[in-house]
Amino acid sequence: MLQINSHHFNTNNMKQQTRLLCLKRNLGKHFAMLLTLMLVAAFSYGQITYTWKTSPVDNSWTNASNWTPSSGSSTPGTAASDIVVITSGTPTISSGTFTIAKITVGNTASTQGTLNITGGTLNVSGSASPVTISGGVINNSAGTLSITASGTTNGITFGNPTSATAANTAGTGYFGAGALSISVAGASNYAVNFSNTSWTSPTVVPTMTFNNPTISLPSGSSGALINVAATSGGTTNGQISGSGVTLAAGSYYLINQLGAGSASATGVGTNLTINSGCTLSCTGSTTTASYGIN
Numbered sequence: 001m002l003q004i005n006s007h008h009f010n011t012n013n014m015k016q017q018t019r020l021l022c023l024k025r026n027l028g029k030h031f032a033m034l035l036t037l038m039l040v041a042a043f044s045y046g047q048i049t050y051t052w053k054t055s056p057v058d059n060s061w062t063n064a065s066n067w068t069p070s071s072g073s074s075t076p077g078t079a080a081s082d083i084v085v086i087t088s089g090t091p092t093i094s095s096g097t098f099t100i101a102k103i104t105v106g107n108t109a110s111t112q113g114t115l116n117i118t119g120g121t122l123n124v125s126g127s128a129s130p131v132t133i134s135g136g137v138i139n140n141s142a143g144t145l146s147i148t149a150s151g152t153t154n155g156i157t158f159g160n161p162t163s164a165t166a167a168n169t170a171g172t173g174y175f176g177a178g179a180l181s182i183s184v185a186g187a188s189n190y191a192v193n194f195s196n197t198s199w200t201s202p203t204v205v206p207t208m209t210f211n212n213p214t215i216s217l218p219s220g221s222s223g224a225l226i227n228v229a230a231t232s233g234g235t236t237n238g239q240i241s242g243s244g245v246t247l248a249a250g251s252y253y254l255i256n257q258l259g260a261g262s263a264s265a266t267g268v269g270t271n272l273t274i275n276s277g278c279t280l281s282c283t284g285s286t287t288t289a290s291y292g293i294n
Contacts, residue, residue, distance in 0.1 A: 016088045019051065023147065045195040047081040047101070048072055052089050059092045066091065077099055080125065086113035086136060087162070093143060094119045101126035103137030107161050107168040112136060117143030117178055127151035134196075135161025135169045140178035147182045154193040154227070155182035158206040158238060161196075166204060173207030175241075180213035190227035191215050194272070195236035197230055212277065217252045224253035225280070228270040237271045244279035257279065 026114040049070040056066035064075050066089075076084045078100030088111035103124055105113050113136040124130040125148035131138075134157065138145070149155045161169050174180075182191040192208050209271070218221050225247055230236050247254065257270050274280065 009064040013084040016282070020282075025270055047083065048079065049076075049083040049085060051085045052078040052084070052087070052091050052113065054088045056089055056091075056287070059090050059116070061093045061098070061157045062096065067249065077122075079271060087111060087178050088113050090114045090116055092116040093122055097121040097123070099125065102128060102132075104132045105135050105138055105245075106133070106159075106186045107135035107163050107205060109165070110168070112168045112170070112172075114139060116121070117141065117145060117176070119143050121146065125150065127153055129153055129157045131156045132159050133172065134159040135163065135172050135175060137171055138174045138176075140174070140176035140180060142178050144179040145181075147180075149182070149184045149186070149189060152186040152189060154186075154189050155184055155191045156208065157193045158196050158208070169204040171207075172204060173209065175207070175209045177211045180211070181215075182213060183216040184223060185218065187218050188222045190223055191217065191225050193227045193229060194236050194270075195227075195229045196238075197236050204234040205237045205239050205273070207239050207241050210245040210280070211242045213245055215245060215247055217247070219239065219252065222253070224254045224256035228255075228257045235270070237273075239273040239275060240278050240280065241275045242278055244281070254280055 012135045050067045053066055053068055057063055058066065060066065062075055064073055067075060072078075074120065076082045077100055080099045080101060082100040083099055086103070086105045087108050091114075093116070097120060100122070101124070103122075104117070105115050107113060115136070115138045117138070117140040119142055120175075121144040123146045130149055130153070131147055155176060158173075161172070163169070167249045169193075184191055194206065194208075196206060215225060217225070225245065226238075228236050228238055255272065257272060
């Protein structure tokens with residue numbers, strides 16, 4: 001009898017230990033899930049959009065009084081997930097290093113935004129069109145703009161402006177002799193993408209200035225330095241200026257024209273102008289896509 005009771009005691013003890021072990025495992029799984037949710041929530045909460053004020057105190061990027069943040073009271077670049085929107089004024093980076101996830105320089109019905117980089121470094125690294133110019137201006141005269149397009153997105157995108165009036169789109173584009181680097185990860189993406197397909201009136205052509213930038217494209221891809229996109233019923237215009245650019249050896253295109261459109265699509269039109277004095281070259285075996293240059 002004593003032996004049987006001892007046996008029952010040991011069995012019950014083992015069951016209790018098993019239950020405790022299962023409980024610990026379940027608690028561990030729930031804790032991991034909770035921690036993941038907390039991290040996602042923290043990232044979402046920490047992603048702040050900074051909009052340049054229409055009546056800023058001055059032109060300094062680092063003056064918090066010039067920005068309207070979606071939360072908090074800091075300045076862009078406080079967190080690498082920050083988003084910047086400039087549709088008016090002339091915010092200026094003159095020194096320091098700032099890292100953000102996305103910047104859009106555009107316009108409104110009565111204003112045009114211009115970002116001046118006269119010194120310092122602006123790093124833009126993101127997976128959702130890190131740099132978009134939609135009727136605005138980026139003037140990098142003596143600073144550094146470093147763009148990293150992760151995932152399946154393009155480096156610099158020229159999009160449709162909010163307002164297509166001539167006064168608020170004049171001189172739209174990227175300009176300057178400052179250092180520029182664009183790194184693209186997607187196999188079918190582009191360093192520069194002209195996608196202003198509904199910009200038909202007035203005829204204002206966005207300009208991309210190349211002054212020997214550093215361009216990185218995945219070799220063996222269908223990506224390109226420049227893409228001029230079009231859709232049915234749309235027309236895209238773009239022009240290239242500056243001294244030019246030379247791509248390193250690799251299998252990708254220098255210019256891809258028509259993009260999503262086709263020659264037979266109704267109303268499709270793409271026009272790319274390469275200004276005098278600008279040289280585009282590629283040391284790889286493939287230099288142009290099967291699409292022509294208008």
